[in-house]
Amino acid sequence: MQNLKTYVLLLLALFFLVSIPYSHATDTHSYGAVVLMDKVVDKFDKQGKEIWYEHEKIKLLNQKGIQELGEVVIPFSSKYQRLKVLKAITILPSGKTLKPVPNAYNIVSPPFVMQAPIYSDLKYQTISMPGLRPGAIIEYSYELKTIKPYMPGNFWSKDSLGGKYPVKKASYTLYIPKNKIPKIILNHININPKKIQKRDKIIIKFMARDLPPIDEEPYGPPMGELAPSIAVSTVRTWDDVANWYMKLAKKALEPDELIRKTAIKITKGIDSKWEKIRAIYNYVAQNIRYVGVEFGISGYKPHPASQIFRLQRPFYPTHSHAKGNWY
Numbered sequence: 001m002q003n004l005k006t007y008v009l010l011l012l013a014l015f016f017l018v019s020i021p022y023s024h025a026t027d028t029h030s031y032g033a034v035v036l037m038d039k040v041v042d043k044f045d046k047q048g049k050e051i052w053y054e055h056e057k058i059k060l061l062n063q064k065g066i067q068e069l070g071e072v073v074i075p076f077s078s079k080y081q082r083l084k085v086l087k088a089i090t091i092l093p094s095g096k097t098l099k100p101v102p103n104a105y106n107i108v109s110p111p112f113v114m115q116a117p118i119y120s121d122l123k124y125q126t127i128s129m130p131g132l133r134p135g136a137i138i139e140y141s142y143e144l145k146t147i148k149p150y151m152p153g154n155f156w157s158k159d160s161l162g163g164k165y166p167v168k169k170a171s172y173t174l175y176i177p178k179n180k181i182p183k184i185i186l187n188h189i190n191i192n193p194k195k196i197q198k199r200d201k202i203i204i205k206f207m208a209r210d211l212p213p214i215d216e217e218p219y220g221p222p223m224g225e226l227a228p229s230i231a232v233s234t235v236r237t238w239d240d241v242a243n244w245y246m247k248l249a250k251k252a253l254e255p256d257e258l259i260r261k262t263a264i265k266i267t268k269g270i271d272s273k274w275e276k277i278r279a280i281y282n283y284v285a286q287n288i289r290y291v292g293v294e295f296g297i298s299g300y301k302p303h304p305a306s307q308i309f310r311l312q313r314p315f316y317p318t319h320s321h322a323k324g325n326w327y
Helices: 002-019 022-026 063-069 238-249 257-266 273-287 305-310
Strands: 033-044 050-060 071-077 081-091 105-108 122-128 137-146 156-160 167-177 183-187 194-198 201-211 229-233
Touching: 033 063, 033 156, 050 063, 071 081, 071 137, 081 122, 257 273, 257 305
Parallel strands: 033 167
Antiparallel strands: 033 050, 050 137, 071 122, 081 137, 105 122, 156 229, 167 201, 183 229, 194 201
């Protein structure tokens, strides 16, 4: 009987431990850091040009937070945007403030772009923050200007208010022209914004506090789909998108003389229209590998077919399943 009681108690204890969220059962600071302030001000003009201002203040809790956030990374388009770092400091637990040395600032190509640098103008501004230790606070702010709108006369944007770290205070303030009222969609959060009208501008401010962290699961959805976010867009219909895209892609789809000659060579001796299509498809599938760098305009505008085709290089597979070329 005593053994049965012990067994039941062990089962109850096990059930209790399993029911506790992992982050609390093992390490109260398993998320590595706390976002003390996440402030974004997003301004648009009538042409669709954007000025994005962001100010972050993050407290590092342990070594995990230091490893994940010790180097600030700011992505930007070198062709369409201009970046200006306004502030970068580390506040030590003692209150002492440290600034990064000049060579702590670097502009680099992301690892996935280095495979195919011609396909993207995406760059990273990195800042190696000094004096990192548990309890330290990193603070930085920057301004990102879009000098050439992707769709003139329209704009769209998105801001995530939370994510894998708990957030004490987050805000997103939108400045829009009076005659360009966008559609606004809130995902995974319910906020009543404050609206202010000033002459030719409308200001819409969203504020959130004490947002919990979101656990990352292996093979789970991207954090961007799970985190609370605010999306805005002035594009009204899919017809507008289609018309814009056709103008954007039309020139890139035009074949040059080399593509024409290759297509004739591939389909030589084939009479059926569908068999010709099959032959061209197989040629492309076996000789061109897709590299997706969908940032900025590269997420919409295709590169010229002639450019891609002329960049073919011999590719010597080492395995039977490895076919084609990298571009």
